[in-house]
Amino acid sequence: MCLGIPGRITEITDGDLTMGIVDFGGIRKDVCLAYTPEAAIGDYVIVHVGFAITTVDQEEAHRTLEVLRAMDGAIEGELGEPLPEGSP
Amino acid sequence: MKYLDEYRDPVLARRLLAELRATATRPWALMEVCGGQTHTLVRQGIDELLPAGMRMIHGPGCPVCVTPLELLDKALRIAERPDVIFTSFGDMLRVPGSRTDLLALKARGADVRVVYSPIDAVRLAQREPDRQVVFFAVGFETTAPANAMAVLRAADLGLTNFSILVSHVLVPPAITAILDAPDCEVQGFLAAGHVCAVMGWTEYEPIAARYRVPIVVTGFEPLDLLEGILLAVRQLEAGHATVENQYARAVRRSGNTEAQDAIRRVFRVTDRAWRGIGTIPTSGLGLADEYAEFDAERRFDVLDIRAAEHPDCIAGRILTGSAVPTDCAAYGAACTPRTPLGAPMVSTEGTCAAFFSAGRTR
Numbered sequence: 001m002c003l004g005i006p007g008r009i010t011e012i013t014d015g016d017l018t019m020g021i022v023d024f025g026g027i028r029k030d031v032c033l034a035y036t037p038e039a040a041i042g043d044y045v046i047v048h049v050g051f052a053i054t055t056v057d058q059e060e061a062h063r064t065l066e067v068l069r070a071m072d073g074a075i076e077g078e079l080g081e082p083l084p085e086g087s088p
Numbered sequence: 089m090k091y092l093d094e095y096r097d098p099v100l101a102r103r104l105l106a107e108l109r110a111t112a113t114r115p116w117a118l119m120e121v122c123g124g125q126t127h128t129l130v131r132q133g134i135d136e137l138l139p140a141g142m143r144m145i146h147g148p149g150c151p152v153c154v155t156p157l158e159l160l161d162k163a164l165r166i167a168e169r170p171d172v173i174f175t176s177f178g179d180m181l182r183v184p185g186s187r188t189d190l191l192a193l194k195a196r197g198a199d200v201r202v203v204y205s206p207i208d209a210v211r212l213a214q215r216e217p218d219r220q221v222v223f224f225a226v227g228f229e230t231t232a233p234a235n236a237m238a239v240l241r242a243a244d245l246g247l248t249n250f251s252i253l254v255s256h257v258l259v260p261p262a263i264t265a266i267l268d269a270p271d272c273e274v275q276g277f278l279a280a281g282h283v284c285a286v287m288g289w290t291e292y293e294p295i296a297a298r299y300r301v302p303i304v305v306t307g308f309e310p311l312d313l314l315e316g317i318l319l320a321v322r323q324l325e326a327g328h329a330t331v332e333n334q335y336a337r338a339v340r341r342s343g344n345t346e347a348q349d350a351i352r353r354v355f356r357v358t359d360r361a362w363r364g365i366g367t368i369p370t371s372g373l374g375l376a377d378e379y380a381e382f383d384a385e386r387r388f389d390v391l392d393i394r395a396a397e398h399p400d401c402i403a404g405r406i407l408t409g410s411a412v413p414t415d416c417a418a419y420g421a422a423c424t425p426r427t428p429l430g431a432p433m434v435s436t437e438g439t440c441a442a443f444f445s446a447g448r449t450r
Contacts, residue, residue, distance in 0.1 A: 003124050003437070004230065004282045017207075017241060019175075032207055035233055035347040046285065046338060049177065049227075050205020051234040052342055054285040060337045067128065067309045073436045077179050080204055 004046040004053065005068060005078050009033070012041055022047055024075075025065050026084040047056035049078075096360065097311060104314040105137060112321050115141025117273045119266065119409055121259055123150035123437025124308040130442040138317070145274055145409035146442075148262055148362060151227040152179050152435035154406060156361040158395040159255045161184035163224055166253065166388045167198050173216060175209040176224040177231075178202040183434045186395045206238035207254075213242065213250035222384045225252040229283045232256055233347035234371060236354035239375070239382050239397045251384040254374055257360055259283050260291045261371035267299045274409070276320040278306040278313070281335035283404030288343030292331045300329040307335040354379055363431060364397070364404030403430035406439050413440040414450045 007024035012033060021029040022045065029050065036052040039045055044061040045052035055063075069083060070073045076082045119178025120126060126146045126246040129135045135144045148154050164185045167174035174190070179216030181202065194200035201217075203209050206223050213221035217419045225235040235252060243252040263277055269441055284305045301325035316334045323329065333339055351373070375383045385391050397403070400418045405411035413419045413432070423429040425441055432438035436445075 004285070016244065016268070017237070029204065030207075032205070032234070032237060034237060035344055035350070037346065046282065048230045048282065049234045050207055051237065051347075053233065053282070053347060054337050054338050063309060064307075074124075077436050080178065080202065 003068065003074055003078050004048045005075065006044055006046050006056055006064045007031075008058075008061070009039055009041050009043050009045060017058050022052070024079060029079065034074055058067070101311060101314060101420070104311065104318055108314070108318045108321060109139045111318065111325055112139040112142055113325060115143070116275050116321055116323060116324050117143050117145055118276045118278060118317060118320055119145040119147040119274040120278040120280075120306070120313075121147035121149040121263060122278070122283070122308060123435065123442075124305065125149065125278060125280065125313060127437065127442045128308050128310055128313055129437075130446045131302075132447070133446075134310060134313055136316075142321075144317075145441045146406075146412070147266065147409055148407040149280060149364060150228050150432060150435050150437040150439070151231070151257065152183055153403065153431040153438045154257055154362040154365070155180070155183070155226050155255045155431065156363045156395075157186060157397060158361075158393050158409075160189075161252055161370040161393050161395045162390040163190065163391060164188060164193055165390050166222055166384060167200050169220075169388070171220050172222070172388075173199045173201060173212060173219050175201050175203045175212065175221060177226070179435050179437075180224055180226060180278055182428065183431050184398070184428060201365050206235050207241065209243070210241045210247070210250060211236050212248050213435070214245065217249060217350045218250070220249050220387075222388075223250070223252045224255075226255045228257055228259055228280070229287045229351075232351045232355065233344070236350040239352065239354045239379050242382060243379065251387050252375070253384040255360070256355065256373035257362060258371050258373065259356070260295060261368050261396060262362065263295055263303075265365070265368045265371070267301065268296070270407070271410070274301070275304040276324055277304070278316045278320065279303050279331075280329050281305060281307040281339055284335070284339045284343060286347050288341050289331050289333065289339070290341065296329050296331050302329050303331045305331065305333045305335050305339055309340070343416075347378050362407070364407045398429045401430035403432050414448055416440075419450060420444065
């Protein structure tokens with residue numbers, strides 16, 4: 001659970017707790033954005049257990065996803081499902 | 089060079105490696121304290137490509153692996169209660185306790201559920217007001233902000249049926265404990281990039297100065313690791329001992345201050361037992377007094393549980409880097425990812441699992 005997965009913010013919902021939808025190469029998850037108040041729709045964030053902890057650029061996000069894809073079970077362990085084939 | 093062609097940029101990887109070989113004049117020993125980094129080092133064979141005599145010692149960087157056995161037994165005791173929905177990150181379910189594991193308990197009818205985020209556990213508690221929802225709050229500084237927010241949310245919502253079983257650990261005190269050991273061979277550290285994305289690296293500066301060790305904040309891609317190792321070796325060769333940031337793409341010196349504020353509100357620093365290592369002073373987080381009502385250990389009266397490790401498992405020596413998995417008689421035989429004796433074989437971040445999945449043999 002300690003691995004951060006990069007993804008792109010596609011929706012932001014302001015409420016008691018700022019939440020959003022983050023797309024991880026095809027898998028979309030509810031993510032808490034309270035710790036990255038500077039992040040906007042379209043930005044890339046690194047997400048740990050459903051919380052964005054830092055923003056990164058697109059190139060960094062794609063590269064990191066590739067590394068995680070090579071680690072057996074890493075993405076499935078974090079997101080609960082494997083990445084779709086051929087996604088960036 | 090057997091693995092180098094798989095790199096994103098094999099030319100750059102070869103250049104970094106050539107530079108490392110030209111720089112290193114002594115058999116330096118570095119330690120990484122991050123399961124993701126361990127996995128990359130082993131899978132890519134970076135540890136086998138280093139200049140002669142130089143080595144990477146794999147430190148206690150897997151949060152699943154360092155969660156103490158007695159805490160697992162406490163989790164099992166709580167999870168078997170009929171009034172409890174026990175929630176956890178998926179990678180804790182197969183970690184063996186003294187007698188069984190959470191997955192086996194679930195198969196026997198206990199209500200054990202995997203959640204992606206601790207916020208999901210809070211939502212479950214809202215939906216199930218007649219059940220007690222307990223979340224297994226383990227991890228390093230990377231998961232602490234999430235678990236802190238879960239408690240803040242539960243407090244805001246006035247939930248009386250939500251609690252967390254806490255086993256949070258902190259990296260800098262573990263580094264200090266490793267350096268304080270009389271037989272310590274580690275001469276420099278790679279600090280975990282994502283831990284530092286939350287906490288920044290100011291905590292590491294006094295450690296580098298006091299123990300005269302270089303510490304390089306490093307990402308977990310192959311090229312990051314090669315560069316982190318090179319930066320540490322350059323410092324060692326020059327007699328320097330400072331904190332450097334290789335992972336500037338994601339880490340700032342002050343870290344994520346919003347996340348740190350939440351951690352400080354909800355948790356307090358406490359002594360913490362590390363599986364296989366023992367108690368390290370001020371090396372963990374427990375709930376602050378103000379949030380003690382959310383402490384599952386108190387709510388379910390499991391404070392007195394004690395436990396003993398499997399006699400054939402050398403996880404303690406693996407976690408401190410004094411042995412590698414292939415030194416263990418059980419490795420790959422009695423102990424595999426399907427039949428793990430100890431935690432480092434369970435988690436994808438564990439050193440034994442990393443060796444096993446890379447096909448390393450005794």
